[in-house]
Amino acid sequence: MSPLIYLQGYPDTLLRQVQTLIDQQRLSEVLAKRYPDMHSVTSDKALYDYTLALKNRYLRNAPPLNKVIYDSKIRVMKYALGLHTAVSQVQGGKLKARAEIRVATLFRQAPEAFLRMIVVHELAHIKEKDHSKAFYQLCCYMEPEYHQLEFDTRLWLTHQALQGNAG
Template sequence: MSELIYLNGYPEHLLSQVRTLIAEQRLGEVLQKRYPDAHNIATDKALYAYTQDLKSQYLRNAPPINKVAYDSKIHVLNNALGLHTAISRVQGGKLKAKAEIRVATVFKSAPVAFLRMIVVHELAHLKEKDHNKAFYSLCCHMEPQYHQFEFDTRLWLTQLALKGSA
């Protein structure tokens, strides 16, 4: 079903429950009850500080992050939910790498749990490049409810798409 594009790969029994919520027009209500408030991290500077706080708490030995920003060019379906890039440049005969994290602008109005899930995901890429067992273990170390937040974020994006906002 095209309305469940953000939920590809999830088991049929979950998708069936989501279809029922959509048919009953209750998906938004369920999400609103579970996550009533949006966060107040509205600027790139605040997002950088939020990300640095998480990094210093869980990944002190990871490479530094040079930039964290909301990015209106990220389309949440094609480019996932955020981007982590390492830009290498030659500077004075040395190769310098700069790590950047970009978060889709749609998450400016998201519940804090969803923003946290995105930031944790992108921070985990500082240590683990691939989406493997070690990567997801690191995500769960930084956010024990990581998998639930990821699923609920995808539900939220589905709801936005149904309203024509995503």
């Protein structure tokens, strides 16, 4: 398996630059310099509060979040970093949808910016179900550096995989 599996679809020139960093064993150094701040959002309660604060700031009129948790069953190797689901339940003769966000447990030990990118991505799915232009506009509204953070998160995942830490 290629060590650049998380970077599929990026231009060859960029992939060569990443491969050079890997070959020179400098990828970790570059990431640590750019993202020195880890986060303290390690419990499900803290993750819920973190996510709710972002939702209340940018998506006040969106449906409420019923659950936000770290999920060890999300396998990053299957290309999922987080999941947004709407669980339908019958309650008092009515059908109600419960919005849930699950974040891969690997992000408990990630830089704060990467956790924020994942949460923003999953929050955007509350309003926009597909990865459309409107979806990415909403992501950039909530996090202006969204695209750079997504790329750097993929770099970090590549580094984690090379260290044997990605699931």
